[in-house]
Amino acid sequence: MLYPALAQIAILFATGYLVFAAVWRKKNAVNLALILGVFFLGLLELGTLLQLSGVHGNILLRRIANIGVAGLAPSWFLFSIIFARQNARARISSWRKDVFYVLCLFPLIAAALPAQLLSVAIPQNEPMLITPVTLAWNGALVAAFILILVQLESILANSTHAARWHIKYVLVGSGVIAATQVLLISQTILGKAIDPSLLAIRPATTIIAITLFVFTHVRRDDSVSIYISPRLAYKSLVLFSVGLYLMLLALFHGRQASPLGFMSPSLFIVVVFLGGILLLVVLLSERASRTIRGFIQTHFYTDRYDYRQEWMKFTARISLCKNSADLHHAILFSYCDTFGLVGATLLLPSRGRDAFQDASRIEMDPLECAVPADASLPALLLEERSPMDADALEKRGGDELAELIARHRLSGALPLLSGENLAGIILLGPAIAAGDVFTKEDIDLMTALASQSHTALQNLQLAEELSQAKELEVFGKISASLTHDLKNHVQSLGLILANAKNYIHDPEFQEDMLDSLSTVHSKMIRLIETLRQVPRRSYLELAPHSLKELAHEVRRTLPGANIRIHGQDVAAMADRGELAKVLTNLFLNAVEASKDNGQPPIEVGVTTENGKAVIRVQDQGCGMDQEFIARHLFKPFSSTKGTGLGIGLYQCREIVANHGGRLEVASTPGAGSTFSVHLPLAKLPEAEPKSDIPARTTP
Numbered sequence: 001m002l003y004p005a006l007a008q009i010a011i012l013f014a015t016g017y018l019v020f021a022a023v024w025r026k027k028n029a030v031n032l033a034l035i036l037g038v039f040f041l042g043l044l045e046l047g048t049l050l051q052l053s054g055v056h057g058n059i060l061l062r063r064i065a066n067i068g069v070a071g072l073a074p075s076w077f078l079f080s081i082i083f084a085r086q087n088a089r090a091r092i093s094s095w096r097k098d099v100f101y102v103l104c105l106f107p108l109i110a111a112a113l114p115a116q117l118l119s120v121a122i123p124q125n126e127p128m129l130i131t132p133v134t135l136a137w138n139g140a141l142v143a144a145f146i147l148i149l150v151q152l153e154s155i156l157a158n159s160t161h162a163a164r165w166h167i168k169y170v171l172v173g174s175g176v177i178a179a180t181q182v183l184l185i186s187q188t189i190l191g192k193a194i195d196p197s198l199l200a201i202r203p204a205t206t207i208i209a210i211t212l213f214v215f216t217h218v219r220r221d222d223s224v225s226i227y228i229s230p231r232l233a234y235k236s237l238v239l240f241s242v243g244l245y246l247m248l249l250a251l252f253h254g255r256q257a258s259p260l261g262f263m264s265p266s267l268f269i270v271v272v273f274l275g276g277i278l279l280l281v282v283l284l285s286e287r288a289s290r291t292i293r294g295f296i297q298t299h300f301y302t303d304r305y306d307y308r309q310e311w312m313k314f315t316a317r318i319s320l321c322k323n324s325a326d327l328h329h330a331i332l333f334s335y336c337d338t339f340g341l342v343g344a345t346l347l348l349p350s351r352g353r354d355a356f357q358d359a360s361r362i363e364m365d366p367l368e369c370a371v372p373a374d375a376s377l378p379a380l381l382l383e384e385r386s387p388m389d390a391d392a393l394e395k396r397g398g399d400e401l402a403e404l405i406a407r408h409r410l411s412g413a414l415p416l417l418s419g420e421n422l423a424g425i426i427l428l429g430p431a432i433a434a435g436d437v438f439t440k441e442d443i444d445l446m447t448a449l450a451s452q453s454h455t456a457l458q459n460l461q462l463a464e465e466l467s468q469a470k471e472l473e474v475f476g477k478i479s480a481s482l483t484h485d486l487k488n489h490v491q492s493l494g495l496i497l498a499n500a501k502n503y504i505h506d507p508e509f510q511e512d513m514l515d516s517l518s519t520v521h522s523k524m525i526r527l528i529e530t531l532r533q534v535p536r537r538s539y540l541e542l543a544p545h546s547l548k549e550l551a552h553e554v555r556r557t558l559p560g561a562n563i564r565i566h567g568q569d570v571a572a573m574a575d576r577g578e579l580a581k582v583l584t585n586l587f588l589n590a591v592e593a594s595k596d597n598g599q600p601p602i603e604v605g606v607t608t609e610n611g612k613a614v615i616r617v618q619d620q621g622c623g624m625d626q627e628f629i630a631r632h633l634f635k636p637f638s639s640t641k642g643t644g645l646g647i648g649l650y651q652c653r654e655i656v657a658n659h660g661g662r663l664e665v666a667s668t669p670g671a672g673s674t675f676s677v678h679l680p681l682a683k684l685p686e687a688e689p690k691s692d693i694p695a696r697t698t699p
Helices: 002-023 028-051 058-082 092-101 106-114 132-158 161-191 201-217 239-253 265-283 288-302 309-321 324-338 378-384 390-408 440-503 507-531 548-558 576-597 625-634 648-659
Strands: 346-351 355-362 412-418 421-428 543-545 563-567 571-574 600-609 612-618 663-667 672-682
Touching: 002 028, 002 548, 028 058, 028 161, 028 201, 028 239, 058 092, 058 106, 058 132, 058 161, 092 421, 106 132, 106 440, 161 201, 201 324, 288 625, 309 440, 324 346, 324 355, 324 421, 324 625, 355 663, 378 390, 378 421, 378 571, 412 440, 421 440, 440 563, 543 548, 543 576, 548 563, 548 576, 548 600, 548 612, 563 576, 571 576, 576 600, 576 612, 576 648, 576 672, 625 663, 648 663, 648 672
Parallel strands: 563 600
Antiparallel strands: 346 355, 346 421, 412 421, 543 571, 571 672, 600 612, 612 672, 663 672
16 A cells, blocks of 8 residues: 555654754744644654554554644645735634634544544444535535635735745645545545545645745745735636545546546546646746647747737736836736746936936846946947847957846846937846747837836826926925914014013023924924925036045034944035035935934945045935835934934935936845945035245244
8 A cells, every 4th residue: 555655754843844844944833833744744643554554553543643634724724824924913814713713622622522522433443324414524624624725725816926936836725725625524524434545645635745845945935925806716627626626536436447447546647646646737837838839839820929919918007006106016927927037127317317327127127236326237238129038148248248247147137218318228038938039029029018018117107296296386385375474473472571570580581481492483493493404406506526525524513423434535526515515414314214223333434436536424224115215214294203304315415416327225124224425526616735935933
């Protein structure tokens, strides 16, 4: 019999996985649920194996097996409702919580009730008829595992191209475990006994599932977050599939021959089940899917793409975007999904339009630095005015571009054109199906989508600029109104001070005066000064200034701040007063961000890069995530400080842009932030030669 050997291997796999997960995996709810699920799998196999081995104490062993299968229900259900979901704990609906609490009672019921009342004996031991209690118990287990399959399917249905690549093997493994329980328990209910020939399926699928789990943990990061659409959650193929399976099971149950005629019904079910697992893995493989699709389109269709359908699909995606971050992601996702790419990166011009910066990316490493506007990549794309594959870029781009292609495994790049200007670049990651090359149809569709992408980006940019202009206009009106009101308050305070000459000895007047002076007056004056700092384009008095000297000068205005300045003596063409405002704001922000970490030193470095003068301000504070940087950091009137107006960094960026430079930020949550100011490089005026006449001294 095959089962004992497979069961022993499955128990070893389960034990090894528990050790691996306990030592190397993160301690969170998802991994805890996975550990519990594998533990109960091992417990179930152990109890069943010992029963078949004829070990003394059959009732106890059946109880262990019952606890094992009962423990699978709550552990895998918990896994299915929190794995890869956005804000899993906060989004768990009340009915899911209720179901989980009920399922947690299953192991307790299995431990408390007589073992022979809940489970059917294995034929080699003592046969037993199914009682109503046994039928209800096994029916509840089947319902629980079907519900687990529905939850896992909802994760798969809502996953995007990139997320599915990370989690598909974990979903296949956990789904196979649940489907195996549905198969065996339903066979038990219909056959009134456990068919020993089917038992080998369970340890076999356990071994497959644990192998898929370990492969995902080691080779792929499964810590993705997916938003589960309520609309898609109820469109389940699982319920249909399970119903079809049970119908076929009832149809062929009791027959002496399988539908094929040359194998037993039990062997037929095993072959079909394992074949279904293999088919599921193949269907979830993007590489296999694209290979099959490409074969069909090449041999059975004249055109590779249905251009109308692709255009409508792309338009539908970008029309749902509400902000620039969503639009950037939708454009990249469309290219990845349509052309079978692992990932892609979108580069957009900086504020000074002297470089192309990383605006968004899918499954790609960030660029080490911005791509200068006069580099070989932008120049080639602007000259070619169409997508270029990696081979063409390497041949014409030189060693620097070849290194970029090799480092990021690029399959090509394409321009986003605005008339005669380059409005953006999309870097195309490696193809999912190895060996795929871009055809003329690919190039044509890429070019068409690029034109639509640029139009969408331009429209959204204009809409955001119009929105900001309206906000500034409203803010200006509010500022004028508030300034008028504040002047009235100041005038009232002046009257109080004037009356103090006559009523200074009145205790009640003293109390009122002190309250007014300590709260209203100081608060309103500070607010007036803040409101007056609304950013506006003004005339700049440009001259060469030493960035290091200016940094020391600003540092002296902040007594007590732990700021260390180092680097080269580099000069920039700048307005000294305006640039001092920028450095003051950056220094204060760095100090504010680091105050909860014991005030570690703020590192300020001065250097040159790509013909620009650069000053960097690095802190070791709380850091920021990419979503906050993209959506809020430089937006006016968006502040995380309770006392801020949200115009400081917006003003800094505008000042730097007016200098013909750019302000960049790199940040990691929990590790700190680095702000880099890039300015036109200048030369300091030479110092006047010293006179040979010695200075006169006073006797």
